[in-house]
Amino acid sequence: MTGGSRPVAAELEVGQEVARRTVGVDRARLVRYAGASGDFNPIHWNDRVATSVGLPGVIAHGMWTMGAAIAVVVDWAGDPGLVVDYRTRFTRPVPVPDPGEALVEVVATVGAIDAEAGTVRVDLAVAVDGVRVLGKAQAVVRLV
Amino acid sequence: MPVDITFAGRVYPPGDVYVVSREKLREFAEATGATHPAHTDVEAARALGHPDVVAPPTFAVVIAQRTEAQYVEDPAAGIDFSRVVHADERFTHHRPIHAGDRLRAALHVDAVTVRAGLAMVTTRCEIADEGGAPVASVVSTLAVRPEDAS
Numbered sequence: 001m002t003g004g005s006r007p008v009a010a011e012l013e014v015g016q017e018v019a020r021r022t023v024g025v026d027r028a029r030l031v032r033y034a035g036a037s038g039d040f041n042p043i044h045w046n047d048r049v050a051t052s053v054g055l056p057g058v059i060a061h062g063m064w065t066m067g068a069a070i071a072v073v074v075d076w077a078g079d080p081g082l083v084v085d086y087r088t089r090f091t092r093p094v095p096v097p098d099p100g101e102a103l104v105e106v107v108a109t110v111g112a113i114d115a116e117a118g119t120v121r122v123d124l125a126v127a128v129d130g131v132r133v134l135g136k137a138q139a140v141v142r143l144v
Numbered sequence: 145m146p147v148d149i150t151f152a153g154r155v156y157p158p159g160d161v162y163v164v165s166r167e168k169l170r171e172f173a174e175a176t177g178a179t180h181p182a183h184t185d186v187e188a189a190r191a192l193g194h195p196d197v198v199a200p201p202t203f204a205v206v207i208a209q210r211t212e213a214q215y216v217e218d219p220a221a222g223i224d225f226s227r228v229v230h231a232d233e234r235f236t237h238h239r240p241i242h243a244g245d246r247l248r249a250a251l252h253v254d255a256v257t258v259r260a261g262l263a264m265v266t267t268r269c270e271i272a273d274e275g276g277a278p279v280a281s282v283v284s285t286l287a288v289r290p291e292d293a294s
Contacts, residue, residue, distance in 0.1 A: 081239075
């Protein structure tokens, strides 16, 4: 159904921006992610616990941020099964205010093209208020 | 208790079968804002050649963190979760994970190092189907801050 609009490796260039999205995250979303993932660490839903360990307050699960960022690549690739490798470092926490939300900006660019393997490395710049929160976030996507 | 570096090299064999369900994939996709229809719509997934709905690329963390628990929650390992920061994570998919998959996961403690009081713990979760065919590999590194640091 989305096959007609899938990207083709031969038409891509290194450095090319392929997708961009801003994703909002509020406390309710963190509770939802905790339930969906099974990660109930209270620093992701309890201000008292978060501040007691030196955080400014409740922070997003790093794995939530990593998961939200790759959705941008999946939609661009057209098939979730095409992401064969995905890695990141967690460089800065994402504080999530209450009330309100944190806005996570995701920009995906072509980092490398391996024509022989039929794969493209997509580099993800993931930032909150202009400050990177993920480091070296890279997804390898199989394209035809 | 400090982080016990002698755990490095340990292997925990696969435990119970994890059965991947459509509803769990839907919950995970909705929580992470993964709106691609192949995560939730069987017909959309089949149109792409999948046997059933497809997991988001980070879904394997659900299985990995359950598997890691037998090590990181072992008091003898010395990992105090109030001092843990997630340092990095990597997924390698040998094939997509689908609803209906019956998966088992072995845990490898690849490295435990301590430098200037900061411990770095790297685990690798090898997820396979019931026949032993590899499905995904999940490598995770935790940083454990020293007890006297704030």
